[in-house]
Amino acid sequence: MKPLTTAAKITLAALLSITATGAVLAQNSPAPPAKVTAATPPPKLVVVIAVDQFSADLFAEYRSHFTGGLARLASGVVFPAGYQSHGATETCPGHSTILTGNHPAHTGIIANNYFDLSVSRDDKRVYCAEDETVAGTTSGSGKYAASVNHLLVPTLGDWMKAANPKAQVVSVAGKDRAAIMMGGHKADELMWLVPTGLTSYRGTELSPTAQRAGAAIAAAIAQPRPGVQMPADCASRDIAIPIGDQTGGKGGATVGTGRFQRDGGDFRRFLASPEADGAVLAAGAALRQARGLGEGDTTDLLILGLSATDYIGHGTGTEGSEMCIQMLALDRELGDFFARLDATGIDYVVALTADHGGHDLPERNRQNAWPAAERVDKALDPDAMGKAVAEKLGLPQPLLYSDGPFGDMYLSKALTVAQRKAAMTELLARYRAHPQVEAVVTGEELARYPISKRSPDVWTLMDKLRASYNAQRSGDFIVVLKPRVTPIPESGMGYVATHGSVWDYDRRVPILFWRKGLAGFEQPNAVMTVDILPTLASVIGVPLDAGKIDGRCLDLLSGPESSCR
Template sequence: MTTALAAALCVAGASASLAQDAPAPVQNAPAAKVTAATTPPKLLIMIAVDQFSADLFAQYRGHFTGGLARLASGVVFPSGYQAHGATETCPGHSTILTGSHPSRTGIIANNYFDLSTPRADKRLYCAEDESVADTASGSGKYAPSVKHLLVPTLGDLMKARDPKAQVVSVAGKDRAAIMMGGHQADELMWLFPGGLTSYRGITLSPTATQAGTAIAAAIAQSRPGLTLPADCAAQDIAIPIGDKGGTVGTGRLARDGGDFRRFMASPEADGAVLAAGAALRQARKLGEGDTTDLLILGLSATDYVGHGTGTEGTEMCLQMAGLDRELGDFFARLDATGIDYAVALTADHGGHDLPERNRQNAWPAAERVDPALGPDALGKAVAEKLGLPQPLLYGDAPFGDFYLSKALTPAQRKAAMAEITTRLRAHHQVEAVVTGEELAAHPVSKRAPDVWNLMDKLRASYNAARSGDFIVVLKPRVTPIPESGLGYVATHGSVWDYDRRVPMLFWRKGLAGFEQPNAVMTVDILPTLASLIGLPVDMTKIDGRCLDLISGPESSCR
């Protein structure tokens, strides 16, 4: 148990005074053979592990002994899909509890561009309110908001049915808490250097404030490196990165006091979120009332580790062991309450290792992207050749959505598109260039996600009001980071399955476990959980379907 988790659990104990009128915990009676077909659980717990790919789950599954081992004994869909093409954090989280692809949620990327905005850079963050004065889309400069999410979440639907239903969302990142928490959450917060924070103008509850204070104290303390388990020894190989003698692959997740970034890239961050969630559950008596409540937990450390050191070094091995342990501690605390709870766990996207290690491990063709493919460099080159006004192109990366300047005449626009697409399609690192018009004419696929073609994937991320004039797709295993450096060596976001495939795990006491290897989607989670609690869902307004969680002739889908 990490120090931050232990401290925050103490906060939960202190907060018990807020729940003096709570009924005594229900003792764990023998479970019915098919609980899910009879009585709705009193508490739903949705856990999203950022960048927890299906590959990571498969690689470490045999080593789990804690919380992930418990979930792996339940109903397991090892081939879950974030089916869309824009496999980034914000779009992925927007699918988990809405039942809808990004084309419907409107969350097409972490950042997109609105060329009509008065902002000089025209960029909008997925979870901000750009109308707030003196804000910008850059980190720490925006006003967090749910306004860009165009559809309701499971929590929103639960509260619409019964206002007494409680919804609490806690995450490592603001966009995770916001996209899963939705528009009506009772409490919604995320980690920051001072502990926990929420929307501007929102005062945290006493329990959240106390938990945040404990977390801030943990962040302020230095931490020695973790002991490397024997299971991780084979991955203890230094991989040179950058041009300053740096390496990754042999780290032990040590950090100096006050180093928030390194705190986030450790199991301690996940433990802090889980502990805060446990404290809020106790204080608010979640799962102890007359209706079903929802606790949402976004665990971000795996993503920070993946970006900073890759997916195959000792750093990720230590993170997987820590995540398993922290989840086990969390479930043990819940078990002690006797509450009937059901858990779903998935990820917002997958991820891929850094190319330098890929080249050592049997994939010599892995490479970093050519800087000339970036929107600024490409736009400048084309504008200078054709004599067009600058900036010509807007985009957030050398792949994904690209936007042409609105200052162009129709003739200039046609000439620019022809020149840009010719250059891109001739580049050896580019798989495809697809226009918005082409995607608008392509229907959203109803097929299983493992057989989707490129257009299907891109269409599920396409929203006519927000997507680019064209979308650039890089070839497999081209990492869209031109230069490696300490802190950012690997990423995700592609249309390829290593970024799309995620595990989907469901667990409830008394629910017989089984494994279904066929492809399912994260948009299936909302209708599955809604059916579990008898919540009607208009299936014409979502993209997912209910997954039957009962092995045998009975069904949890009703």
């Protein structure tokens, strides 16, 4: 494979220079590592990496092209058929499962946004990682007070702190919800990317190392970047796909041939490029070094949320040259990061997965042998649907609250019992009659349905929806679109593709574990992201209350021994 070269890159070496001393890479070939057995002491550092929108399909498609960090992980313990088993396959719910061992039904994180009709805000929308009680805030981007309050269960870091308060937990991500949902309630440092570099909760001062990392990232954002060189491996995907103009019209905009060039100060394009992942990895490496993670008497936890794949998937789809460049860059950046860790001599274990999968844009699907792919009908817009029903039945408006044409739907609390019944009857009939709707399920039906204990690959539609249902936060009913219906009516405003459905292209993710000396094997049977917490807790000897988690420990030792204690 021809090496990927790019002018648009924050290198680990550049950002690591912000610390007092840089890691010295090993000059000699190390001795073969001792084989990890059930008697091997716990590792000193746990590294958990979530690659946003890194579907099992992407892992399979590019696996033969990996030569760096992802190749290393693919030589370890590989579960290619991992599942974000629930139905609401969005960023916040997905991240909430990774280090809690719980489905969204128990984490309380049912969606990126839900509706609380008791709040004073006009739109009643609540962001999954905010404190809506802070005066003067709204759920709009950049207008909320970031918070972990809505996460109802402990994370791995919280369990570690409970077992040993000296354990250090650091969480760094491209998105606040990724850092917060994995970092939990007791992280020592928790931060995410913003136009000024890095930030954390309001009133929280970043450590000196985080401040210097943020300044270096801000300086990189301010610099214009030329396009990257096209790797030979990506040439076959370099095909322009017309999407209309960025207001949904008939203009000449296309995706599929992008090279990540951007003007200085363009934070949105920075996020949707390999630069963003490089920045998070570099900041994480610098914080690890400054805090001495993995160098003390305890086992420490470093959490890294890599969001560029998701931004690229939304903006250009999953099958163009942009995603190909991103996959090869991610592999390279992870390789650089692991090389830095190797040089320290620390015994560390890595777990990598994703918060959800993703689906390509229908325009390219139709060119690539899937002519049935389509965009959602505007008639399913919840505002329009609610208005039509309210006018027909003479009901007060707004009648219906929702974040989009599918998912949780909330009826107004201003309705009488009789009005509510009439509205539900009419709305359910209209949604169920639409040819793009697979099913409509009420909250009352889900409340009576048990959470499945079966393998996630055989879950029914009700199983998937139940795992995302929380009686205090979920909607009065839930709309499920048919497969391959993209819930974006027009290609525009920077989003051409998305995720969030109950279908396996959004649920399936790789789950990878690696540790020096750990014999690799591949297990193609279905496992779940909720299994990651009990698996890592067993590896590092942290006790859990099994009655408080949905996942199970995965045995990482090939042969008769077990890593599950």
